[in-house]
Amino acid sequence: MAGDLALLYFAWVREGIGVDGERIARPAAAATVADVIAALAGRGGGYAVLADVTRLRAALDQDFVTMDTQIGDAVELAIFPPVTGGAVGG
Amino acid sequence: MMSLSVQRDDIDVGAELAALEALGGGGVASFTGIVRGDGGLSELLLDHYPGMTERALETIAAQAMARWPLLGLRVVHRVGALAPGERIVFVGTASRHRTAALESCAFLIDWLKTRAPFWKKERFADGRESWVEALPADEAKAEGWEQV
Numbered sequence: 001m002a003g004d005l006a007l008l009y010f011a012w013v014r015e016g017i018g019v020d021g022e023r024i025a026r027p028a029a030a031a032t033v034a035d036v037i038a039a040l041a042g043r044g045g046g047y048a049v050l051a052d053v054t055r056l057r058a059a060l061d062q063d064f065v066t067m068d069t070q071i072g073d074a075v076e077l078a079i080f081p082p083v084t085g086g087a088v089g090g
Numbered sequence: 091m092m093s094l095s096v097q098r099d100d101i102d103v104g105a106e107l108a109a110l111e112a113l114g115g116g117g118v119a120s121f122t123g124i125v126r127g128d129g130g131l132s133e134l135l136l137d138h139y140p141g142m143t144e145r146a147l148e149t150i151a152a153q154a155m156a157r158w159p160l161l162g163l164r165v166v167h168r169v170g171a172l173a174p175g176e177r178i179v180f181v182g183t184a185s186r187h188r189t190a191a192l193e194s195c196a197f198l199i200d201w202l203k204t205r206a207p208f209w210k211k212e213r214f215a216d217g218r219e220s221w222v223e224a225l226p227a228d229e230a231k232a233e234g235w236e237q238v
Contacts, residue, residue, distance in 0.1 A: 063145075
């Protein structure tokens with residue numbers, strides 16, 4: 001739906017919240033990724049996994065961004081732990 | 091010639107190497123990552139961000155192609171459930187000379203670990219499971235390539 005922001009969750013963020021993703025009312029363009037995450041964490045329950053932003057990483061429209069990046073006109077915000085691709089310890 | 095794949099199926103390393111060897115260069119380098127069975131690990135689950143994963147692989151591969159005189163490179167990363175001993179990732183590069191092939195192969199695997207959206211969860215025989223934590227050492231290795 002126009003005017004919404006799509007949220008996607010991966011790894012233990014998804015498991016903690018209990019859903020793959022959801023849509024929320026579009027935040028102000030000047031709101032940062034950290035602002036959105038703080039608002040979500042404030043919901044309590046499974047969203048408590050979002051409480052420590054230093055353990056999280058984010059992507060806006062499929063590009064990695066820092067937590068102080070403004071949402072702007074992005075349509076998709078993904079929230080996840082630091083990535084761990086490749087072989088284990090390889 | 092770039093070939094990038096994110097797949098559930100096993101990796102045919104022989105076919106990947108043959109494709110690189112057919113490019114007419116003097117050297118082919120490759121890295122194959124295998125799931126280790128340390129600590130009673132019974133299964134490794136690979137989660138990824140469809141769409142962004144492919145974009146991230148393209149960006150990483152384009153950087154390698156721009157930085158070294160490569161005739162080709164191939165990256166295959168598996169997702170889903172993997173058992174110990176199974177292949178998880180393959181990176182292969184072909185160039186006229188060994189240095190470019192070896193260096194770009196190391197660059198690709200270091201960057202893949204820190205700049206592509208994959209997450210690993212370990213499941214153990216006793217029922218425990220835990221998400222693998224990112225290692226600061228991996229991030230340092232990837233950043234090292236920015237200073238070379």
